[in-house]
Amino acid sequence: MxxxxxxxxxxxxxxxxxxxxxxxxxxxxxxxxxEAASFQFRAHNQWVSGTHNRSRIADxxxxxxxxxxxxxxxxxxxxxxxxVGQDHGPTPVEFVLHALAACLTAGLANIAAARKVKLTEVRxxxxxxxxxxxxxxxxxxxxxxxxxxxxxFTITGDAPADKLRELLxxxxxxxxxxxxxxxxxxxxIQVDTP
Amino acid sequence: MxxxxxxxxxxxxxxxxxxxxxxxxxxxxxxxxxEAASFQFRAHNQWVSGTHNRSRIADxxxxxxxxxxxxxxxxxxxxxxxxVGQDHGPTPVEFVLHALAACLTAGLANIAAARKVKLTEVRxxxxxxxxxxxxxxxxxxxxxxxxxxxxxFTITGDAPADKLRELLxxxxxxxxxxxxxxxxxxxxIQVDTP
Numbered sequence: 001m002x003x004x005x006x007x008x009x010x011x012x013x014x015x016x017x018x019x020x021x022x023x024x025x026x027x028x029x030x031x032x033x034x035e036a037a038s039f040q041f042r043a044h045n046q047w048v049s050g051t052h053n054r055s056r057i058a059d060x061x062x063x064x065x066x067x068x069x070x071x072x073x074x075x076x077x078x079x080x081x082x083x084v085g086q087d088h089g090p091t092p093v094e095f096v097l098h099a100l101a102a103c104l105t106a107g108l109a110n111i112a113a114a115r116k117v118k119l120t121e122v123r124x125x126x127x128x129x130x131x132x133x134x135x136x137x138x139x140x141x142x143x144x145x146x147x148x149x150x151x152x153f154t155i156t157g158d159a160p161a162d163k164l165r166e167l168l169x170x171x172x173x174x175x176x177x178x179x180x181x182x183x184x185x186x187x188x189i190q191v192d193t194p
Numbered sequence: 195m196x197x198x199x200x201x202x203x204x205x206x207x208x209x210x211x212x213x214x215x216x217x218x219x220x221x222x223x224x225x226x227x228x229e230a231a232s233f234q235f236r237a238h239n240q241w242v243s244g245t246h247n248r249s250r251i252a253d254x255x256x257x258x259x260x261x262x263x264x265x266x267x268x269x270x271x272x273x274x275x276x277x278v279g280q281d282h283g284p285t286p287v288e289f290v291l292h293a294l295a296a297c298l299t300a301g302l303a304n305i306a307a308a309r310k311v312k313l314t315e316v317r318x319x320x321x322x323x324x325x326x327x328x329x330x331x332x333x334x335x336x337x338x339x340x341x342x343x344x345x346x347f348t349i350t351g352d353a354p355a356d357k358l359r360e361l362l363x364x365x366x367x368x369x370x371x372x373x374x375x376x377x378x379x380x381x382x383i384q385v386d387t388p
Contacts, residue, residue: 016243016244017242017243017244017246018244018245018278019244019278022278023278026277026278026330027330027332030326030327030330030332031332034327034332034333037325037326037327037330037332038323038324038325038326039323039324039325039326040321040322040323040324041285041287041288041291041321041322041324042288042291042319042320042321042322043288043291043292043294043295043319043320044317044318044319045292045295045296045299045317045318045319045320046316046317047299047302047303047313047315047316047317048211049210049211049303050210050211050212050213050300050303050304050307051212051300051303051304052211052300053295053296053299053300053303053316055291055292055295055296057284057288057291057292060274060288062276062277062326063276067274067276069274069281069284070274070281073283073284073288075269075289075292077292077293077296077297077300078300079300080254080261080263080264082256082257082261083220083256084212084213084216084217084220084304085300087263087264087265089267090251090263090267091235092292092293092294092296092297092300092370092371093235093293093297093370093371093374094235094236094237094251094254094267095269095289095290095292095293095296096289096290096293096371096374097235097236097237097249097251098237098239098249098251098269098271098286098289099271099286099287099289099290099293100237100286100381101237101239101247101249102239102247102249102271102286102289103271103286103287104383105239105241105247106244106245106246106247106271106272106273106279106286107329108241109241109243109244109245109247110244110245110278113244119241121241122240122241122247123238123239123240123241124238124239125236125237125238125239126236126237126239127234127235127236128234128235128236128379129232129233129234130232130233130234130235130370131231131232131233132224132231132232132233132256133224133228133231134368134370134373135301135368135369135370136221136224136231136368137368138221138224138225138228138231139228143373143377144368144369144370144372144373145370145371145372145373145374145377145379146370146374146379147379148379148380148381148382149379149380149381149382150381150382150383150384151381151382151383151384152384152385152386153383153384153385153386154385154386154387155385155386155387156387161387164385164387165385165387168383168385172383174328174329174331174338175329175338176286176287176324176328176329176338176339176340177286177287177290177339178338178339178381179328179337179338179339180287180290180339180340180375181374181375181378181379181381182378182379182380182381183337183339183378184375184376184377184378185322185339185340185341185342185343185375185376186342186343186376187294187342187343187344187345187372187375187376188342188343188344188345189298189344189345189347189362189366190344190345190346190347191346191347191348191349191358191359191362192346192347192348192349193348193349193350193355193358193359
């Protein structure tokens, strides 16, 4: 349902750039047909040279059919020189930090819009601490991945600080990437060596 | 140590685009000074509108000092229209798949180089299955994140299929992103609401 504020003439179903009418309509549609919510996302990667490789993100499956993004997105990953690469892109582990910030922020904007809070600014810095003695195979006591990740948000909007924190808590509670990173996911690796 | 093949005149310490002499020198240096391997990676994210936000990856800490990549890397994330976004970038969860492919592939190239295997092609497709009834809050039994992730590699090189699989197994065993995704990492979220 789209409602218009008769005082301002502004369509108040758009808040924080979120079309809340469409958001609620989508929720209703999935309630009626839960199988529409089965998605498969994909990345296609090709090795370039050394630690440099490139992924293309374009096709996915959702709402019952194969789909493509409006354009293909291409991302290079590499190591910096200090890690014996050529710095053609961020390291793989840095993309994980971006994914986490992006997921929490998108959720926050949606949840704020649904609860009629207008956000003015959302910034975050994600830091991940890692001891490379793990991946270098030099210390069996050290894990390969991050030991800890910290996200520091600055949020401003037309609600009290407590309310803004509550919106972020709810975003965390519904974040796909936060769940993946904190709880883990089973990964299967297959290899074809023609 | 750099060695030159006297038959071909080619510096055989560069293999798969990996400078193996530097790789081994780096390993030796970290053996002598394990604290050099303490790194902190970072992503700085800014909300744009709706589910659209943007991260900058530039600064990090490693080998005892603050460092920056040779340039800043900027990535947009968004949702497609079918998920009430404007498709200005991949979804956050798709960046996770890219990170996994990139990490396994970079490791494979390094390990193959160290073991004197010349790779000719490495391609992979990573798929992640997710039921959005989780993040939409419509089914408490459904997790927010991926239910499973599958990586399918095609690898060719101058070694038998068994050897190529063994190199990939070793890359998995030393992959930071594989560890993060399969085993999870503690995440702390702080919020400043001025």
